Amino acid sequence: MSREWMTAFLGRLALQDVPVEEQSPPGLAPARLLLVRAEDWGRLAQEARNWECRWVAGFGEDTGEEILVNACFEREGSYFMARTRVPRATPLLPSHTPYFPVADRPERHTQDLLGVVFMDHPDARRWTRHQAWPDADYPLRCDFPASGRLPTSTTPPDDGYRFLQAQGSGVYEIPVGPVHAGIIEPGHFRFQAVGETILNLEERLGYVHKGIEKIAVGRDAQGLARLAGRVSGDSTVAHAWAACMAMEKAAGIEVPQRALSLRALMSERERVANHLGDIGAILNDIAFSFGYYQFTRLREDWTRLSYQAFGHRFMMDRVVPGGVAADLAEPMADAMRRQIAGLRQELKSLYAILDDYPSVEDRLETTGRLDPQLARLLGCLGYVGKASGHGYDVRRDAPYPPYDRLKVEVPVYQYGDVAARMKVRAQEILVSLDLIEQLLADLPAGALRAEWRTPDAGAEGLGIVEGWRGEIVTYVRFAEHGKVARFFPRDPSWTTWPALEKCVRDNIVPDFPVCNKSINGSYSGHDL
Amino acid sequence: MLRVLAKIQKIGIVTEPLTVSETPALEAVGEQLKAKVGELFSGSLAIRQVDAGSCNGCELEIHALNNPYYAIERFGVHFVASPRHADMLLVTGPVSRHMEAALKRTYEATPPPRLVIAVGECGANGGEFGVSYASCGAVSNVIPVDAVIRGCPPTPLDLMRGILEAIGRLPRSARG
Numbered sequence: 001m002s003r004e005w006m007t008a009f010l011g012r013l014a015l016q017d018v019p020v021e022e023q024s025p026p027g028l029a030p031a032r033l034l035l036v037r038a039e040d041w042g043r044l045a046q047e048a049r050n051w052e053c054r055w056v057a058g059f060g061e062d063t064g065e066e067i068l069v070n071a072c073f074e075r076e077g078s079y080f081m082a083r084t085r086v087p088r089a090t091p092l093l094p095s096h097t098p099y100f101p102v103a104d105r106p107e108r109h110t111q112d113l114l115g116v117v118f119m120d121h122p123d124a125r126r127w128t129r130h131q132a133w134p135d136a137d138y139p140l141r142c143d144f145p146a147s148g149r150l151p152t153s154t155t156p157p158d159d160g161y162r163f164l165q166a167q168g169s170g171v172y173e174i175p176v177g178p179v180h181a182g183i184i185e186p187g188h189f190r191f192q193a194v195g196e197t198i199l200n201l202e203e204r205l206g207y208v209h210k211g212i213e214k215i216a217v218g219r220d221a222q223g224l225a226r227l228a229g230r231v232s233g234d235s236t237v238a239h240a241w242a243a244c245m246a247m248e249k250a251a252g253i254e255v256p257q258r259a260l261s262l263r264a265l266m267s268e269r270e271r272v273a274n275h276l277g278d279i280g281a282i283l284n285d286i287a288f289s290f291g292y293y294q295f296t297r298l299r300e301d302w303t304r305l306s307y308q309a310f311g312h313r314f315m316m317d318r319v320v321p322g323g324v325a326a327d328l329a330e331p332m333a334d335a336m337r338r339q340i341a342g343l344r345q346e347l348k349s350l351y352a353i354l355d356d357y358p359s360v361e362d363r364l365e366t367t368g369r370l371d372p373q374l375a376r377l378l379g380c381l382g383y384v385g386k387a388s389g390h391g392y393d394v395r396r397d398a399p400y401p402p403y404d405r406l407k408v409e410v411p412v413y414q415y416g417d418v419a420a421r422m423k424v425r426a427q428e429i430l431v432s433l434d435l436i437e438q439l440l441a442d443l444p445a446g447a448l449r450a451e452w453r454t455p456d457a458g459a460e461g462l463g464i465v466e467g468w469r470g471e472i473v474t475y476v477r478f479a480e481h482g483k484v485a486r487f488f489p490r491d492p493s494w495t496t497w498p499a500l501e502k503c504v505r506d507n508i509v510p511d512f513p514v515c516n517k518s519i520n521g522s523y524s525g526h527d528l
Numbered sequence: 529m530l531r532v533l534a535k536i537q538k539i540g541i542v543t544e545p546l547t548v549s550e551t552p553a554l555e556a557v558g559e560q561l562k563a564k565v566g567e568l569f570s571g572s573l574a575i576r577q578v579d580a581g582s583c584n585g586c587e588l589e590i591h592a593l594n595n596p597y598y599a600i601e602r603f604g605v606h607f608v609a610s611p612r613h614a615d616m617l618l619v620t621g622p623v624s625r626h627m628e629a630a631l632k633r634t635y636e637a638t639p640p641p642r643l644v645i646a647v648g649e650c651g652a653n654g655g656e657f658g659v660s661y662a663s664c665g666a667v668s669n670v671i672p673v674d675a676v677i678r679g680c681p682p683t684p685l686d687l688m689r690g691i692l693e694a695i696g697r698l699p700r701s702a703r704g
Binding site for chain 2: 130131132133139144145146147148149154155156157158178179181182183184185186206207208209210211212214215226227230231232233234236277281290293294296297299300303313314316349350352353357522523524527
């Protein structure tokens, strides 16, 4: 992890008369905090792009006196957080979207929730806000009550959103959702199609916005961990870990070694469960029932052992501030080893079938192709990035304990089709099985949980983990008496939802379900 | 093809019998449950699932009902694509305000007689999210609810027992 580029980067900014004040709040370490003036916000992004930094996350905070705006960047495994401040009455700021397309929706989210106006943002439409609050209100501002201000009548449907439309002979529009035909989260997809071919797809999300950032305010650490574990239920372990990591760093608490290893073990179990289920679901979407039943059977076996070992099928509420709430008994460790051996055998035979099956090949190869260049522009994370040439994995590239002691292999493919996104998952399962075996072999003895210590008022922390969908970045700031002042969980789906819109172009409408499943963005994790 | 058949042969049928339980999985909220409605649906039940703001945990367990272990279709229960085809709505989540209208429309589009089961802590009482500027809370705050299956999330077994209780299809011995 070279820091030389950072020094050169700051030098370059100084040359352009962009003053930067560097700070090192302990809770953000090893990331540094760079304070810049509001008028330089755009130039900072421009320079960051010149230095091939990745735009990681962006969010704001109302301190009561002014609005802070943050943007997190990464390069070669080193993160930094840029911060500026704008007055509450005239919260104008240059946009980062012209330099980093992935900043598009996060900035519109900050606009809807805090009222910050990104002046040169290319898309003036609201994003997260539907009709639950008027455009004069900003839910994340201090003076907005968590209970809201609207009268208690039915919130009207969001009919006024302008979608991009196509014109021409034979072009028609297909609106899908928010209620979808299957058992799946709600969102709206607006297709422009000719015959069966998709000309364009536009998403409209925000249907499951639950005000998570607002209802986090005033919670204690335990309460925040519970909330974080429900940002995206399928990623409950990873999100709880990221939130607890942020809180522990803010409070200066060191988590015991055994707890860290158990967190990793649970996190790898979560990864395997979701990948098994997803492979089954992808195969179901191409009507390969055999594959669907075999993989959902394996997922069920895996989930049941997680329940036996840790008391919850998804291990929800097992990662807690300071450590973990459940221990691993030796017989359970043995059961896990046996399960892994059995699963490897099963997967060997199943992968051989999938590799060779003509109809599977026919449906999955070249379908939903995401070009590597586009994937890089969109900042795609997780298996979506890895299938399109971009193998960023926090466990390997910015390791956090216990991954600093483990070697994590990252499968990367170039073609970026549905087949590649399935293969990445198939390989990641095998990598996780290896990691679990290593974790079991080296499981340290000791405490499960460090004693909680009330963090100082104003203490902030950053938690970064590799969830099964990719990098999760979580920010926490405390107010007095250990109450949360700000909670921002950045789910990796923010980077993959835009990729779905692009990868379905020129595919047929009936292939949309399998394309969507291959990307599998979290709706709840995105909408907050 | 031969490998596929060989695998099917080797694994066999893993579907588990539904065991008897003392405690009911379902909390009946309305009187309709005990009335004739259960008898009407005991032949087969078409369910429309509606995610009204859940974190997706409940959805994963509802999906599991169709895996080979639980195989809910053997009881004549199946999931359908449209509320027009449905006898029952299975609703999850603390009803985000952005889903309020869609949930009401889905309910209105379901031809009577119809049952509504609210699923999970969120569906039951708003769960971890409660009532706020963004969420309505319990499903019963928005549409009439006949029964509730608690849990965070409820396990597939909780769900299956709850659904079967709702339609009077539990195995004889469990109804004591």
